[in-house]
Amino acid sequence: MHTPIRALAAATLAITTLGAQAAPSAVVPPTVQLGPRPFFLVDDMADSPLKTALQACAAGRKAYTRHDFAIGHRGASLQFPEHTRESYVAAARMGAGIVECDVVFTKDKQLVCRHAQDDLHTTTNILATPLAAKCVKPFTPATFDAAGNLLTPASASCRTSELTLAEFKTLRGKMDGYNPKARTVAEYMAGTPGWRTDLYSGPTSGTLMTHKESIELFKQLGVKMTPELKYPAVAMPFDGFTQEAYAQKLIDEYKAARVPPARVFPQSFYLPDIQYWVQNTAYGKQAVYLDDAATPADLPNAAELAGYKAQGINIVAPPIFALLTTDAAGNIVPSQYAKDAKAAGLDIISWSLERSGILADGNNGSYYQTFDSAIHREGDMLLVLDVLARQVGIRGMFSDWPATPAFYANCMK
Template structure:
């Protein structure tokens, strides 16, 4: 039998637990802590004026602040499962002044944060749960020939639009990736790139979020917000839910949370979304049109860029390779696209830093394709930032580890 004091303590604990479950905990805006990576990159730079200036800043500066130049790409996805509460907090802690929630919808048309409507099989634990039965394409193991050579890679496809919001919220985020040689689900889920980490992907982390929850968290963290409306994997309208209703619902959730338009940068790769915001909402003044070019040859012309501006679009966001090239001496310099965008009066945001692994081994892929010949060492990332900031004149850069551009912005103003 409990004593009255013990009974009161037990009741108090129960009430406290229920309250914690009923309402999300508040978050005190964290002190910016850049960690060792930016300083490692500076020390690895070739000798020169930029290295000297950044080293002097590192030696003299006692504190750092969040900066809008640093945009948390899916949070802090270099080390934390993307689009999770933990990833968003890490982004703010590492200096991001703006944080991204990619927006998709569930079966009951609720907005949630995922990079794509059909990526649950690589970004969450769904395949290891009973909800795997709802995947549009169940897990299929890899097949091999008699010599052990891969014939068909392992595969699966799981969509938010197959789940209710309540079902979605039972999942946990994991580091994005999969093992194409997997013979079972456990092997399939163990596909994190070697230059990332699974340290922050445990069973008590990886908290998935609704779009509305991300807004409240970002308000508490004191960061601005850049939601990306993802083009659906399902045909629209979806059960009567039109593309315009989808775009409007995104904006409505900022209105409901009383977030002023100046703190929001809605973005989309789908031009009609951006046009809708520009024509119908105050949030369209800072709407960002994302460029999905795969190569330099795919980039829009000067006339097309001028056309965006004429439509009321003020910000474009191409991949980094679109903005840089090399000169005859092998130096990184602004590209023709960069000059054309500026001439059209467009502001520029670019993507994505800290997403290519080790740089010194060459062959750095998509983001570096137009200037990879100039990349010799990890520290050259700071040179890339410097050219983008001072010569191209970008207003911000998405990064999987916001501490890197936050350090540069704090030191170089």
């Protein structure tokens, strides 16, 4: 009874410390282990041929493999602090074939993995450390009126560009979130949404990473890479560091690590970044132009999508809502944007699955805004994924819990 437990602990330790203790050639990528969530979603589906097919797969399949259809959005950020070693390893373990490092820079112009240059106050423990003194906006507690109603929410702003790389590496990642009613730093940091968890945010986890470290880890884990160049929160050039130099530095770190362009999908919401990569690097062939549309009215039309293709852009990545709508019978179907993108010859990746909390309570936010009337239960997530995969024809799905699209891709091929 004790030997298997020790063996499992040793295997787990090997995976979670592989960057520090093993050379890339000595590391065996982790076996894919989906865990219970995809099967919970299948069981929760309304009866349908899709449910029957997925149930048959779940009952008959003995092993699952990693799949490029499943993209680890900030790693496995539904439960692990985003852009940490632990989150990345979890994403690879649950079948992500591609894992994301959002890229920002430090004061000494080193590239690190964070979702935004100015999110350290919500994604790390900086406010509880002496480095809080370097935040561009210190923690300010919430204020209330005499009846206890919130007047001004608690706030702070802390940037990677205020820290050296050495300082950044002393921080620990935490689950993204904050408490707007906080009167203290501790209350402010305790703002994780109820449908996530702080179970993996302890003082010995949440290991922050440089972009270079993420590349080496991903090589060892056997996954492809999708770095997103985040638009800076500071004016550019930053101490002589231009936007073009920033975009080139990202590519240079893959070249230095001998990662071929076919294994990298550089992304940006900023069109000049994409144009720079297309025009100046071999990595531009797989550059992903992210669309930050907030509503359907913000989406590009058919002519604009065709214009992207004419510029050498091959992949677009809009949010889920951009690709789906409902028909007269209330069924989820491809949107006009989806049809126009395909007609333009563009490949499509979408974002982000497992990021809207509980679905059955309705009101599922931005990602579901064009088809929320058709969502009634947690299992409908797999219905959404099926329409995106088989009717829209997306090539990949960003997910905060990549076991879900990995399961789907293994079963539906």
